Amino acid sequence: xxxxxxxxxxxxxxxxxxxxxxxxxxxxxxxxxxxxxxxxxxxxxxxxxxxxxxxxxxxxxxxxxxxxxxxxxxxxxxxxxxxxxxxxxxxxxxxxxxxxxxxxxxxxxxxxxxxxxxxxxxxxxxxxxxxxxxxxxxxxxxxxxxxxxxxxxxxxxxxxxxxxxxxxxxxxxxxxxxxxxxxxxxxxxxxxxxxxxxxxxxxxxxxxxxxxxxxxxxxxxxxxxxxxxxxxxxxxxxxxxxxxxxxxxxxxxxxxxxxxxxxxxxxxxxxxxxxxxxxxxxxxxxxxxxxxxxxxxxxxxxxxxxxxxxxxxxxxxxxxxxxxxxxxxxxxxxxxxxxxxxxxxxxx
Amino acid sequence: xxxxxxxxxxxxxxxxxxxxxxxxxxxxxxxxxxxxxxxxxxxxxxxxxxxxxxxxxxxxxxxxxxxxxxxxxxxxxxxxxxxxxxxxxxxxxxxxxxxxxxxxxxxxxxxxxxxxxxxxxxxxxxxxxxxxxxxxxxxxxxxxxxxxxxxxxxxxxxxxxxxxxxxxxxxxxxxxxxxxxxxxxxxxxxxxxxxxxxxxxxxxxxxxxxxxxxxxxxxxxxxxxxxxxxxxxxxxxxxxxxxxxxxxxxxxxxxxxxxxxxxxxxxxxxxxxxxxxxxxxxxxxxxxxxxxxxxxxxxxxxxxxxxx
Numbered sequence: 322x323x324x325x326x327x328x329x330x331x332x333x334x335x336x337x338x339x340x341x342x343x344x345x346x347x348x349x350x351x352x353x354x355x356x357x358x359x360x361x362x363x364x365x366x367x368x369x370x371x372x373x374x375x376x377x378x379x380x381x382x383x384x385x386x387x388x389x390x391x392x393x394x395x396x397x398x399x400x401x402x403x404x405x406x407x408x409x410x411x412x413x414x415x416x417x418x419x420x421x422x423x424x425x426x427x428x429x430x431x432x433x434x435x436x437x438x439x440x441x442x443x444x445x446x447x448x449x450x451x452x453x454x455x456x457x458x459x460x461x462x463x464x465x466x467x468x469x470x471x472x473x474x475x476x477x478x479x480x481x482x483x484x485x486x487x488x489x490x491x492x493x494x495x496x497x498x499x500x501x502x503x504x505x506x507x508x509x510x511x512x513x514x515x516x517x518x519x520x521x522x523x524x525x526x527x528x529x530x531x532x533x534x535x536x537x538x539x540x541x542x543x544x545x546x547x548x549x550x551x552x553x554x555x556x557x558x559x560x561x562x563x564x565x566x567x568x569x570x571x572x573x574x575x576x577x578x579x580x581x582x583x584x585x586x587x588x589x590x591x592x593x594x595x596x597x598x599x600x601x602x603x604x605x606x607x608x609x610x611x612x613x614x615x616x617x618x619x620x621x622x623x624x625x626x627x628x629x630x631x632x633x634x635x636x637x638x639x640x641x642x643x644x645x646x647x648x649x650x651x652x653x654x655x656x657x658x659x660x661x662x663x664x665x666x667x668x669x
Numbered sequence: 670x671x672x673x674x675x676x677x678x679x680x681x682x683x684x685x686x687x688x689x690x691x692x693x694x695x696x697x698x699x700x701x702x703x704x705x706x707x708x709x710x711x712x713x714x715x716x717x718x719x720x721x722x723x724x725x726x727x728x729x730x731x732x733x734x735x736x737x738x739x740x741x742x743x744x745x746x747x748x749x750x751x752x753x754x755x756x757x758x759x760x761x762x763x764x765x766x767x768x769x770x771x772x773x774x775x776x777x778x779x780x781x782x783x784x785x786x787x788x789x790x791x792x793x794x795x796x797x798x799x800x801x802x803x804x805x806x807x808x809x810x811x812x813x814x815x816x817x818x819x820x821x822x823x824x825x826x827x828x829x830x831x832x833x834x835x836x837x838x839x840x841x842x843x844x845x846x847x848x849x850x851x852x853x854x855x856x857x858x859x860x861x862x863x864x865x866x867x868x869x870x871x872x873x874x875x876x877x878x879x880x881x882x883x884x885x886x887x888x889x890x891x892x893x894x895x896x897x898x899x900x901x902x903x904x905x906x907x908x909x910x911x912x913x914x915x916x917x918x919x920x921x922x923x924x925x926x927x928x929x930x931x932x933x934x935x936x937x938x939x940x941x942x943x944x945x946x947x948x949x950x951x952x953x954x955x956x957x958x959x960x961x962x963x964x965x966x967x968x969x970x971x972x973x974x975x976x977x
Contacts, residue, residue: 394875417877424877437868441890454876501872 329408330369331509331541332393337402339363339388343613360613362388364565365402367639370558372508375535375542377552377573379588380562381609386545387432389562390513393543394429395420406509425455428502432514434494438486444497445482448472451505471500474537475530492523496530503534511543516551528555549592553577561585564612564620567639571646578665581648583625586661619651627652689971699963706957710769713762718745721755721763722925728754733938736945749945751934757945760931761953767927768954771841772907776900778846779907783853784896788884790854791861802858805851813848813906814913820844821919834922841920845910852899860892894972902965905958912954928954 341360344350350357363385370376378386391397393404395411404411406423414420428451431437438447448468451457458464469479475496486494495515502510512531516524528551534540546552552559553573560570561584569582580586607624610616619637622628629651637649652658690696709716720726731754735742742749748757790801808816824840825833833840864870865888873883908928914920915929916936923930928950935947 391871395877396871396874421877424875429872429875431868431872433868437872439869439887439891450873450878451876454878498872505876 328372331372331374331407332370332543333403333405334369334389334393335367335403335405337363337366337389337392337404338400339385339392339397340400358613361565361615362612363392364615366562366565366567368560368567368570370509370541370543372541373535373539374557375544375555377544377546377556377559378562379546379549379552379559381547383609383612384562385565385612386547386562387513390429390511390543390545394427394511395424421455425451425457425505426507427509427511428505428507430495430498430502430510430512430515433518434491434498435518437498438494440486442485443482444472444484444486444489447486447497448482448501448504451501455505457505467504468500471504472497474503474534475500490523491519492526495519495523495527499527499530499534503538506538508539509541509543511545513545514547515544517546517548524551531555549588561588564609564615566620567647567649568621569646569648569650570639571644571648574665575644575646577663579644579646579660579662581642581646581653581658581661582621582650583627583652583658584621587624589663619649625652627658629657686971690967693967695963696967699960699967702956702960703964706765706769706960709762710766713759713766717756717759717762718747719756719759721759730754733943735943736949748949749943751931751946752938752943757931757949760926761928761950764926764928764931764950765953765957767838767921767925768908768911768929768957771838771845771911771921771927772904774842775845775849775907775911776903778842779850779903780853780896780900782846783850784857784889784892786850787854787857788861788888788892791858792865792880792884792888794862798858801854805854808848808851811848813845813910816848817841817844817910817914818917818919820847821914825919838921838925841911841914845907845914848910849903849906852903853896856895856899857892860895861888864888864891898965898969898972901968902962905961905965908954908961909958928957 339362341362342357343360344357345353345355349355366385366389368376378389380386388397392399399412406427409423411423414423438444445465445468448471449464452464452467458467465482468482472479472481477493477496477500481489481493486497489497498515515531516527519527531542532555535542542555544552544555556573558570559573559576561568561576561582563584568584569576569580571581576585577589580589610620610623616623616633618634619625619628619632622632625632631651635651637651637654639647639649640654641647642653648654650658690700714720731743731746731750732752734746734750734754736749736757737744737747746756746758748761750756751760786801786805790798821837821840821844824836824844828836861884870883870887873887878886911920911927912929912932915927916933918933920929921927923934926934931950932947932954935943935945935950939947
């Protein structure tokens, strides 16, 4: 994957895997002769995120995009593969001190602003927690001053720090969540569907705030979403995930104007748009298969209108294309798929 | 700072909890009764009419006196006297003191043990959870009284007689606590498993906070609501269990009688007509347990969002 200037990317993920054991309890397995079941939530994912970039992962529910986010911030341990942050392999970090140094530089914004703030804590204590945990500032007065500054950054008043989370609306809570994430002066923010629980009008406010903060603090974002309009608005690069694997990675404009992978095309077709009223759409056929028992070959073949025999037998690997896109599709590789060029304004 | 306390107090009076408290006359009555008991029991050594622990002032010629309102009663012994000439009102006040102290200590012990094990079990999960919960299942399959009797019996067998008399209160607290911690552990475990999956706990994990700190600072304050309810009802159960054990003669020594001991002593004379020696402490116990239970029921309903 081409990185800007050939420098070390801030985050590089290679062959990342996470399997979950979803077997029945031992006794049931023995009595009912059930086999062990593994759910391959993430099954070999590669990507790199350059400094200052916004990298988005889109996909339907259950495609493993949130699992990728959780693996990166260390909420889950990978089953396989590597995560390198700023050139440092996360798996090599053994001591708490080494881990803390990396963790200070990466923070996470969560999906549900009603669950991500401890209801028993005052807002100032919630925001100050990373500062206290990493011992960034000494003295209570200095910490409170910093909390006030953070609240101003996200468009709240320093006096709001005295309140409890239930006194705020969803959008305001998400601002508090962002302030907490910024408290340790991170360089990298993992945002797991940060706007999907908010009203549409508030979504735009939060997205614009995130863009402003990115400019101001030179932040790098990993943005997880299922909302293509949001992704188009905020990303530099987009990865489309399907059943634990990446189907296509491309710069945002390329992905939205020349989608290669049949799955990407299908997703883009779902965006409602007045200009495309007359256009023949490929309906979203079928549902995401069960990741416990994924289809053979390319996992998308049961839903793909272009599926051939090879797709049913052989798993496609990502292939780099001339304009910087990476596509895992036999049809694209063989050049047997029709071109699909769309006007960009369709999504904005 | 003073202003903040005034503010907190005003908010407490404004709260839904206080509103539902005022709306229920039975709860207010129960609260008053419980307060009277706490007051009478807490200050018993100073406000009780007689010091029944002092053997020197006991006069056997005052024994078996009926309550003051009966023909042969004496005004100085309002509720009569027992077989050793002890004032029944005073023994009840001092007995309630012993009962409540044992009850509170047992509840505290059970709650600390149960909440800790429940938190660890729910948060850590896996083998640790399975181990703790199997122990809890075993405890639960024995009646509480049986466990308490067993522990008391073992203590009697192991400890020398005079040492056992001195520590018998602690043995009682330990055995009652050990037979009731399972409830706390199970409830806290369930709530912890719910809270653990919430994103604020994950936010703390992303920061890299030590699991013990996450449990203590984040999860614990959010699981204490149900514990308060169980503890209130648990107090009534602990007082009853203590009374039962003392009635069976394995509780506190007769020199420092609790309500249960008083009922047992009085029981010996019930059929010879000295009914007050057992009926009065019995009624005192019933009213106390009933009031605490009413409070617990109210608290359970008031804190349950589904019933609002």
